[in-house]
Amino acid sequence: VAIIMDGNGRWAARRHLPRVEGHRAGIDAVRDAVETSARMGIRVLTLYAFSMENWKRPRAEVSTLMTLLKRYLRLELDTLLRNGIRFRVIGRPDALAPDVRDELARAVERTSGNTGMQFNIALNYGGRAEIVDAARRLIESGVAAADVDERRLADCLYTAGQPDPDLLIRTSGEMRISNFLLWQIAYAEIWVTDTLWPDFRC
Numbered sequence: 001v002a003i004i005m006d007g008n009g010r011w012a013a014r015r016h017l018p019r020v021e022g023h024r025a026g027i028d029a030v031r032d033a034v035e036t037s038a039r040m041g042i043r044v045l046t047l048y049a050f051s052m053e054n055w056k057r058p059r060a061e062v063s064t065l066m067t068l069l070k071r072y073l074r075l076e077l078d079t080l081l082r083n084g085i086r087f088r089v090i091g092r093p094d095a096l097a098p099d100v101r102d103e104l105a106r107a108v109e110r111t112s113g114n115t116g117m118q119f120n121i122a123l124n125y126g127g128r129a130e131i132v133d134a135a136r137r138l139i140e141s142g143v144a145a146a147d148v149d150e151r152r153l154a155d156c157l158y159t160a161g162q163p164d165p166d167l168l169i170r171t172s173g174e175m176r177i178s179n180f181l182l183w184q185i186a187y188a189e190i191w192v193t194d195t196l197w198p199d200f201r202c
């Protein structure tokens with residue numbers, strides 16, 4: 001299952017609150033989605049937390065999102081471990097601040113031996129960039145052009161080794177893919193709900 005978490009800003013606006021309050025409330029929905037998915041036996045959950053385009057948001061909003069992410073990881077690591085969840089980052093994490101990268105690396109490392117649900121968080125992620133990165137990796141591996149096929153390319157994506165999503169969920173009503181998992185959703189069912197992300201509960 002893959003989820004485009006949208007609508008935090010609208011959730012806050014409806015309550016006459018600053019946008020960041022929507023993100024703060026969105027964290028509770030993240031916690032709920034992760035724990036419920038693990039309990040339901042979902043094999044892989046991929047959440048779109050921060051796109052490459054999201055850098056264009058006001059600096060204070062970006063910095064709040066990063067702070068929330070760090071806090072989430074610090075507070076939830078025990079829960080991830082207790083539920084056997086394996087955490088991974090997809091995207092280009094190099095552009096993230098060193099303290100965020102450290103926190104992410106710690107969670108990836110601590111959960112690396114877990115065999116339960118795979119929880120991917122997409123950060124500084126773009127679907128086209130992922131395909132470009134895969135093409136670069138393929139070329140660097142020295143594979144001959146005639147040997148390039150779908151399997152070899154998929155093996156160079158950030159999600160290498162993972163099954164493609166069967167279901168893509170987008171909250172908040174917009175009928176868009178927003179550059180998310182472009183390769184992997186080739187056969188996915190798409191479900192768009194008007195529910196805003198902070199209200200998306202299981």
Ligand code: FPP
Pocket residue numbers: 005006007008009010011023026027030047048049050054065068069072121172
């Ligand atoms: C979309 O709402 C949501 C985001 C851009 C970020 C999602 C992030 C979180 C829920 C918190 C951090 C993540 C984790 C996994 C700890 P929007 O701001 O685009 O809403 P709008 O379209 O209504 O303005």
